[in-house]
Amino acid sequence: MKLTDIKSPKDIQSMSIKELETLSAEIRHFLVDSISKTGGHLASNLGAVELSIALHYVFDSPNDQFIFDVGHQSYTHKILTGRADQFDTLRQHNGLSGYINYKESIHDVWESGHAGTAVSALHGILKAKQLKGESGTAIALVGDGSITSGMSFEALNLLGSDHTLKGIVILNDNNMSISKNVGALSKVLTALRGNRFFMKLRNGIAKIMPNLIARIYRRLKRAVKALFQSGNIFEELGYAYIGPIDGNDLKTVIKTLNQAKKMKKSVVIHAVTEKGKGYEIAAADDNGKFHGVSSFDKNTGAPVKTNHNGxxxxxxxxxxxxxxxxxxxxxxxxxxxxxxxxxxxxxxxxxxxxxxxxxxxxxxxxxxxxxxxxxxxxxxxxxxxxxxxxxxxxxxxxxxxxxxxxxxxxxxxxxxxxxxxxxxxxxxxxxxxxxxxxxxxxxxxxxxxxxxxxxxxxxxxxxxxxxxxxxxxFDPANPPKFELITPTWTVFSEGDEQVWISYGPGLDLLLKAKQAIGINARILNARFIRPIDEVMLKESLELNTKVFVYEEAFGSGTLYHHILEFAMKHQFVNKIGSMSVKDVIHHGTREHNQKDAGIDLDHLIETLKTL
Missing domain, CATH: 3.40.50.970 (Thiamin diphosphate (ThDP)-binding fold, Pyr/PP domains)
Known part of the structure; x- marks a missing residue:
């Protein structure tokens, strides 16, 4: 089966474990090849391939709802829900989102982009199902970086104490969030994670021993463990804890998910995975450089060269x-x-x-x-x-x-x-x-x-x-010197026919518009957005001409409104226009973002002509 032939998760549910393992290898090859051209989140997705396949193999999406914390590790999920043929548009304008997106698929049920929200969403979905009498469960896939956030602990605490609900939390533990994880909880996870050699040894025993002996071995191990160490943090919070398991071993993950599915209480599955698995260069990265990448040479891992010209x-x-x-x-x-x-x-x-x-x-x-x-x-x-x-x-x-x-x-x-x-x-x-x-x-x-x-x-x-x-x-050999400045604006371009005000990259757009229109406008660099430079603003308003404020920001409570307030307070009657962002803007290039928001150079020129 070609990846582009997969239209629904049901297409993989009749596959054998061997076929699923082949599928995981094909997905990794596909992801490296595709992301090398478009850019995107690489290492996190390579590590979560087996977890995503197993979820769709064991559960029934969207009746069973999958919540991907942040959503950047959901590329395999997108492939298994029929979107492989759109990956050449990944993160491109009007193309496939790099995160979960409600508008893309009925299988995308939680859209976030910020870490630590998944367990809260899990609790909310489970409660909604309970109140409405709906079937199905919910599963949250949470990285070991996200689990350290305070919001994750707030939700874990409450869900673990609610015995009327049963949810599944998969802790995807690769010892990295973007960079190496830090803090006491990271050390706890390291202790729980244990020695990978012994984890693989345990999995090997499970494969070669008869089931009865393997079960006796596991129970004996738990009994010995109980004598020498207290319960882990998740058990203390009220969860059944399974793990650590090899999260890149499909047979183990599927078996564990089926086990969790039968339990009557909420479960935390601790899955140890390898971030960047299948692509040696990304797997060897300890600094997070292959977490999110621009287009790169897949043979060397080097970014596609661009001339930065200093x-x-x-x-x-x-x-x-x-x-x-x-x-x-x-x-x-x-x-x-x-x-x-x-x-x-x-x-x-x-x-x-x-x-x-x-x-x-x-x-x-x-x-x-x-x-x-x-x-x-x-x-x-x-x-x-x-x-x-x-x-x-x-x-x-x-x-x-x-x-x-x-x-x-x-x-x-x-x-x-x-x-x-x-x-x-x-x-x-x-x-x-x-x-x-x-x-x-x-x-x-x-x-x-x-x-x-x-x-x-x-x-x-x-x-x-x-x-x-x-x-x-910027020239590293000759960096700028620190100069003492006052909290004032500066004149970016001289003129007296109109007054245009912006800050940051908006100044270049205004200058291009000035050159295109031919209006001798004064462009002010409002480098201090707050407090405003009342002296320079008053002087400019006294030119008794039209004023325009351009901001690459959401148009509520910004510089424009404070300029209006100043003008009204001092009884200036200048016509003051503005351009800012009024709606949610989706992915694409910066130029696409500006155009979608109606604040690109073409829109700016047309607006200034009618000012």
Whole structure:
């Protein structure tokens, strides 16, 4: 059977174990070949092939609902539900999503993109089935990184105590989330995981011994174990615990799922898998570089070469700025499981005593940062814009309300392209505007990024420096010098016929529009989104001409609204127009994102012509 011939999970349910093992090998080959061309999440999907096949072999989707925590490891699930022929469009505009997507399939039942939600969703689905008298169960596939999040423990605690419900949690334990896992729970899982040699020995005994002897062996082992160690954390929370099992052994996984299916209480299946299995280069990666990849040469694993022409990502620029800033002042970095994503590996190599990775725990990271700052430590907390949303209450109550100086690096602010709607960095401006005391900034280039880092540490308030998923000119041999600046705007392009205002990459679009239209507009770089530069804004409004504000952000509570408030307060009557994002934007390139949102260059030019 070709992978493209699979239209439904029922197509594999009559296969033998040997045929399913062949299928798993074919899927791995297909994934490496396909993702090498389109990019996507590679290592996590290669490790979860057998788990996904076994789920669809034992259970009946969508009557039995599968919940993939985050959803980035669901590629095999997509293949088995009839989407193999769409993989050449993976993460492309109007193509296959890199995550679970409600609109793609009836088999996609939980759409998230953020870690730690699966067990809560599992509890909700089970409760809904109970209340409606519906058949079927639900199974959550959770990575060992996601299980460390506070939300996972909240849900595990409650579901484990509810004896009227029975759910199945598969702990996909590969000892990595994106990078290596950290913390006490990781050590607990390592202890539970045990020696892989003995796990394989146990599986070997099970294969060669008669069933009766194998059962006696397992019971004897459990009895001996009980004499010398207390129950594990999942048993203490009320679950039946099975494992650790070899999560890449199909026969074992299928047998275990059937065993769990017959149980009367909620179950945690601890499956040890190999992240990147079947592709040696990804399997040997301990740093998380093959977690999410752009297109690459599948023979070498090297990214498809692009000519950067002296350009670096803003993530790298901010990391370099923090490295250089250590000569001025010692700071401490709190990292929520994004060492590779935020490009802070080099910082960690040079200053291992000034960075702590707290794992997938943004809420903890924010409160910890606030407490350190209140006790005299200069803190830098880098977060993807989309993950900032997870720590709203902690940032609001523990940092913004008491006016505590924590410096936030808000990475991937604005459109993120192929990661899609769950990862778009469009809401952070509105979020931080809703909090007291927070200074919000965005640099145009590397020099401005360095200057804003320097300014942030020189002032006394919570300070946000947001930066896009883009590149900017940067010469490592001749990095920018830290310059002292004031909280003011700058004139990006001179003019007096109209006044156009933006920040970050929006400035380049406005400049292109100015050149295309031929209007002698003054373009202002609102690098301080909050507080606004009232002096420069007042001076520009006094030109008594039309004003336009462009923002690559969700259009609620942003810079535009504060400019309107200022204009009304001071009785200016200028016509003030705006362009921002008004809806959910899905995956594609940044240019597709802009076009879908109606804020691309063509829409901008047409809007400015009618201003």
């Amino acid at each position: 350009m670096k990502s803003f993530s790298e620029v901010i990391s370099e700025a923090m490295i250089h800033y250590q000569k001025i002042e010692k700071t401490f970095v709190i990292m929520p499981a994004m060492l590779v994503g935020t490009k802070f590996e080099k910082f960690y190599q040079q200053f291992p005593d000034r960075l702590i990775d707290v794992g997938i725990a943004e809420e903890h990271a924010a409160t910890m940062a606030g407490a350190m700052a209140r006790n005299g430590v200069s803190v830098f907390l880098p977060l993807y814009a989309t993950f900032t949303q997870r720590a709203y209450d902690q940032i609001m109550n523990d940092i913004a309300r008491p006016d505590t100086k924590v410096i936030f690096g808000i990475d991937r602010a604005g459109f993120v392209g192929d990661d899609g709607s769950t990862h778009q960095g469009l809401f952070d401006v509105s979020i931080f505007h809703s909090m007291p005391n927070v200074v919000i900034t965005m640099p145009y280039d590397a020099q401005e990024a360095f200057n804003l880092i320097r300014y942030g540490y020189s002032q006394t308030h919570p300070f946000v420096i947001r930066y896009p998923r883009l590149e900017t000119h």
